[in-house]
Amino acid sequence: MRSQDYDRLYLSPPHLGRHELNYVHKAIEDNWVAPAGPNITGFEADICAAVGVPYAVALTSGTAAIHLGLILLGVGPGDEVLCPSFTFVATANPIVYLGATPVFVDSEPETWNLCPERLREAIVDRIAKGKKPKALILVHLYGMPAKLPEILALAQEFDIPILEDAAEALGSEWQQQPLGGFGRVGVFSFNGNKILTTSGGGALVTYDRALAERARFLATQAKDDAPHYQHSETGYNYRLSNILAGIGRGQMELLPERVKRRRQIFDWYREHLAPLPGITVALAPEPAGSRSNRWLTTTLLNPADPEAAPTAPGATPETLRLHLETRNIESRPLWKPLHLQPLFAAAPMYGGAVCEDLFARGLCLPSGSAMTDGDLRRVKEALAEALS
């Protein structure tokens, strides 16, 4: 079984601490084995404290949080929702659940997130075509803050509410403000591969008390206030279990440490891969004001820098990935842009050259916070072999 393959270096495996089990133990002792209980309340309070927002709702996944978040922003059948093309499919799937259409926008090369110029083009063009986008999903890919001042200004100018998909960006900051609190609704994921995990889980955060209450209502089958089971709207079963929230409480204690280690790993790769020909650690340095949690360290082949050594002929992200695999090391291409996915072949797209190029040249390296420097050396040596 893969999980017992101790020699294998995974991209971003779960990294548990010493206190998760205490919270889980207590939940079982007290019979709080339900989607309600003190671990949920505690986990939500921990998230509020870490993100600096007044309300958090713990949910079964980040995808569920995006789904509810879009409902809170009024998205429904026939609406259009602006969304970066360069992201994980879970960002866009909930748009489709609601019968709405994603309108994809290219990245800019500095942070790889939504390009403000293409975004303006998209908004102006959609309005000219007769439909103002109902919402904008803002993603901070690999933990790197998007161009917030420009994007927030556009959202304000056109009065389009933002759902901030911070699934990969827990612990990242823009001008000392934690990401996740910049939209009307923010979303986190606690999936097994994220910087913190509850095995599976997510959270929705907001400054708006009414929105938080509505999220809780919708997440528990939209039960009206009555002694019997009374329902006036369609609800969902999206609340996190009190057991998993216990894991979350233990994990939240570790957030600063986990960010610190991911950042060290990024810096290690940056220093030690520098002599290798034809590969660069990407998204470095951070733009002024940005602090990334460095969830995954990403690299690019064939560096654009004319001073950099060229990549050996024939070497591609896929040949590197296959070579690392022979050394029992997991690596992955960057996210495949959504406008290139068969699923979204008919969706409108603004720009595309930037994210297509990133996908063609990029590779994510093992970045789990439990990695030792010995593990990092193993990855470096395997890359050196592949690039020689």
Ligand SMILES: *Cc1c(COP(=O)(O)O)cnc(C)c1O
């Ligand atoms: C992981 C992820 C999600 C979805 O979170 P789940 O908890 O796996 O449902 C959404 N958006 C992005 C950018 C992600 O990386």
